[in-house]
Amino acid sequence: MAAAPKSSEKKIRVLIAKPGLDGHDRGAKVVARALRDGGCEVIYTGIRQTPEMIAEAALQEDVDVVGLSILSGAHLELFPRVVDELKKRGIGTDDVLLFCGGIIPEEDSKALNTLGFKAVFRPGTNTQDIVKFVYEHAAS
Amino acid sequence: MEVRVPVTEIVDRFLAGDRRALARIISRVENETPEGRDYLRDIFPHSGKAHIIGVTGGAGAGKSTLTGALASEYRNRGKTVGIVAVDPSSPFTQGAILGDRIRMQSLALDPGVFVRSMASRGALGGLAPSIADVVAVMDSFGFDYVIIETVGAGQDEVEIAGTALTTLLVNNPGTGDDIQAMKAGIIEIADVLIVNKADHPGADILVSQLQALLALAPAGSRRPPILKTIAMKPEGLEKVADAIDDHRRWLDESGELEKHRMSNARHQVVAAARAILLQRIQRNTSAEELDELVRQVAGRTLDPHTAAEALADSVRG
Numbered sequence: 530m531a532a533a534p535k536s537s538e539k540k541i542r543v544l545i546a547k548p549g550l551d552g553h554d555r556g557a558k559v560v561a562r563a564l565r566d567g568g569c570e571v572i573y574t575g576i577r578q579t580p581e582m583i584a585e586a587a588l589q590e591d592v593d594v595v596g597l598s599i600l601s602g603a604h605l606e607l608f609p610r611v612v613d614e615l616k617k618r619g620i621g622t623d624d625v626l627l628f629c630g631g632i633i634p635e636e637d638s639k640a641l642n643t644l645g646f647k648a649v650f651r652p653g654t655n656t657q658d659i660v661k662f663v664y665e666h667a668a669s
Numbered sequence: 670m671e672v673r674v675p676v677t678e679i680v681d682r683f684l685a686g687d688r689r690a691l692a693r694i695i696s697r698v699e700n701e702t703p704e705g706r707d708y709l710r711d712i713f714p715h716s717g718k719a720h721i722i723g724v725t726g727g728a729g730a731g732k733s734t735l736t737g738a739l740a741s742e743y744r745n746r747g748k749t750v751g752i753v754a755v756d757p758s759s760p761f762t763q764g765a766i767l768g769d770r771i772r773m774q775s776l777a778l779d780p781g782v783f784v785r786s787m788a789s790r791g792a793l794g795g796l797a798p799s800i801a802d803v804v805a806v807m808d809s810f811g812f813d814y815v816i817i818e819t820v821g822a823g824q825d826e827v828e829i830a831g832t833a834l835t836t837l838l839v840n841n842p843g844t845g846d847d848i849q850a851m852k853a854g855i856i857e858i859a860d861v862l863i864v865n866k867a868d869h870p871g872a873d874i875l876v877s878q879l880q881a882l883l884a885l886a887p888a889g890s891r892r893p894p895i896l897k898t899i900a901m902k903p904e905g906l907e908k909v910a911d912a913i914d915d916h917r918r919w920l921d922e923s924g925e926l927e928k929h930r931m932s933n934a935r936h937q938v939v940a941a942a943r944a945i946l947l948q949r950i951q952r953n954t955s956a957e958e959l960d961e962l963v964r965q966v967a968g969r970t971l972d973p974h975t976a977a978e979a980l981a982d983s984v985r986g
Contacts, residue, residue: 539700540763540788565764570788575771582777586770589783591692619689 541667543594546574546583548611551601556631556652560596563656564663569594580607584614587625593667596659599631605640612644626666630654680711683810688783691810695785698802701944709802715809717930719751720917722814723833725795725855728821730839731865731900733772736818738903740776742910743814749781751807754818755797758788765789769818783812794828795819798944801832801937822855830858831936834929835916837909839863840879842871856882859893861912867897867905891919946984953983 545561547554554576561571572590574583587595595615597608608629612622622645629641630650638649648662682690694712697705722739724732733754740750754769767786776782785807787797796819797803807815819829830836838859856862862883864875879895886892894912898905920926962979965971 540790542696561766565759565766566762568762568764570758570765570767570786572767572770572786575768575774582774585778586784588689589692589785590767591696 541569541594541663542572542590542592543569543596543663543667544572544574544583544587544590544592545596545598546578546586547576547598548578548580548583548607549599549601549603550577551599552576553600554598556600557596557598559656560598560630560650560659563660567660567664569660569663580610580614583611584618584620587615587620588618592625594626594628594663597627597629599629599633602632604629604631604633605637608641608646609644626663628659628662630659677708677711680708683708683712684715686811691783691806692785695803695806698806699787699797699799701799705802709805712809713805715811716805717808719808719812719815720913721804721808721832721834722816722913723819723829723836724816724839725819725822725826725829725836725858726839726863726865727841727844730821730841731898732818732821732839733769734903735837735839735863735865735898735900735906735909736769736816737773737776738898738900738906739909740773740782740814740816741903742906744776744779744781746910748813749811750783751810751812751815752776752782752784752818753787753800753803753807753815754784755787755789755795755800755820757820758790760791763790783807783810789820792828793826795822795826796828796832801933801940804832827855827858831933834920834926835860835913837861837863837913839865840875841866842869842875860891860916861909862893862895863909864895864897865900868899872897946981949984950980954980958983 543564545557547557561573564571572586572592574586583595597611599607615625627646628648628650629646633649633651641649647666650659679690679693683694694708698709724736726732736752736754740752743750752773756765756767756769758765765788767788769786770784773784776784785803787800787803789797792798800817804815804817817829817833819826836858838855840863842864862879864872876895876897883892896905896908896912898909920929962971962976966973966976
């Protein structure tokens with residue numbers, strides 16, 4: 530019965546968060562909106578989140594995906610702490626799909642991949658590529 | 670009642686206070702999976718202890734900020750709080766932006782608070798399809814208070830009163846005259862009326878309009894208190910928390926609590942039965958069969974009710 534709306538069908542839940550002190554959240558909002566338009570339920574936490582706050586929100590919201598946006602250059606400081614805080618709460622990089630975006634130099638990609646981030650999106654990325662990535666990789 | 674041994678390890682962890690188990694069980698229950706039903710069956714007997722508060726009002730009235738501030742007030746009183754915040758799903762893509770946490774940052778790391786965002790997933794009335802079940806899960810976990818924050822509601826989204834025990838209606842100055850308020854069925858479900866953003870012009874006028882409106886209520890009905898708040902600061906939340914506790918006492922003493930519980934339970938049973946029937950119809954009807962009925966109705970050779978009877982007949986088998 531294809532025509533009936535399936536209200537209870539499993540939705541992909543995504544947390545979009547901005548760790549650290551930079552207040553530029555345009556990118557995070559554009560990505561959140563694109564994922565919403567792609568049919569995801571997106572929890573947006575707002576700016577200036579500590580790694581603890583992000584991990585706690587991921588736990589309480591039981592998200593499938595965590596996307597971090599950063600423009601301050603502190604990603605190699607802050608992202609490992611987010612991963613640690615997630616692990617402290619029993620959430621490993623196999624349990625949740627991690628991706629990040631923002632002003633992140635190419636040469637840092639490898640370190641971020643090793644940390645568990647499956648993708649790094651930079652300025653100019655087509656938002657549809659991010660939606661596609663989430664649908665292809667999110668554990669169901 | 671016979672004590673059932675919980676069938677799964679996750680329920681054990683839940684009952685021992687594990688927050689990740691709580692989060693995962695909410696997901697299963699929200700998605701109405703078979704496991705979710707099993708968990709709920711084991712957990713449900715532990716519910717019924719929390720006081721359930723509904724916070725409703727228009728979009729931008731300050732519901733999230735007020736919910737956060739009220740939770741902080743309860744934390745100051747040594748109480749624990751579970752929050753279920755509902756935001757709308759897109760009717761076109763079924764996606765949603767759930768942004769209520771933004772207004773509750775000060776609670777982010779408080780171990781006595783748990784905030785869960787839910788999308789409305791097509792439900793009308795300002796809530797989500799499985800809200801009552803998710804609230805029962807939060808209640809069973811042992812929070813003293815569970816606060817439900819609805820989607821921005823206008824004039825007749827009154828579903829919340831069928832789930833909460835105390836309903837707060839958040840109003841703002843400058844959002845319409847007293848006839849707007851008189852029209853609104855939503856006023857009739859309020860146990861506590863809040864005039865938020867009370868530092869904005871027109872707050873006192875709104876308070877007197879609400880007072881005048883309540884004076885028109887039938888004699889003998891309980892008059893909800895009208896309280897001014899500035900949730901951003903926060904100001905006025907002690908009085909709100911006191912008013913909620915007063916209302917709870919009144920529910921207990923007047924016998925209304927029992928009536929409330931009965932009618933909420935009736936509502937839940939009927940809603941669940943409706944959902945099960947719909948699922949069975951969906952299982953027993955192929956897309957082609959439905960398409961054929963739809964074609965006949967669109968072509969005016971069959972009326973919609975007879976078509977629906979044919980669908981319903983499919984489950985009698």
